[in-house]
Amino acid sequence: DAGVIQSPRHEVTEMGQEVTLRCKPISGHNSLFWYRQTMMRGLELLIYFNNNVPIDDSGMPEDRFSAKMPNASFSTLKIQPSEPRDSAVYFCASSSDRGKVYTFGSGTRLTVV
């Protein structure tokens, strides 16, 4: 298995633009998580899907953020419009069970200028 695959690895965009981050979880994993990592706040859970259904999106910072999981092998995190304070590394992780071991992707480093 190639692990959790995220794209793009790096994204530089101008303030106000729409940004879409993509994630392919490990086949067979039924839980998918989006995290954001910054120096100031560490790792923050944004949203969690179980069997493609959003279970908890209380960590999504604002309405500018949205996430979808149209099928078991693909998820997107969209920011529209983007702002400089959204600059961070965004990680996707998947797990075969909510409380078990997570496998992380390599992350997307987002820079909003």
Added chain:
Amino acid sequence: SQQGEEDPQALSIQEGENATMNCSYKTSINNLQWYRQNSGRGLVHLILIRSNEREKHSGRLRVTLDTSKKSSSLLITASRAADTASYFCATDSGGGADGLTFGKGTHLIIQP
């Protein structure tokens, strides 16, 4: 919110020495996990300890858990330069729909 808090924030030791990192948390847990993150990479799972376990070993790693003190420690024995990374504890509270909650990590530097 941060559930786990690692201590120290940064640690620098000589190769061959042992490295100990601590984690404190606030609420009851189902399990506690330790992850490692190399610079510019994703987190990698190291070890999981359940709330009814007190100690667990995996290779050069030893993890302890004290639920009465709500704390855990990660010991890396005979450290190597390749162990240089950030180490995070993560807690699973088991209730509701929360994912793992991570601390801010300990940055470990092994001096060759």
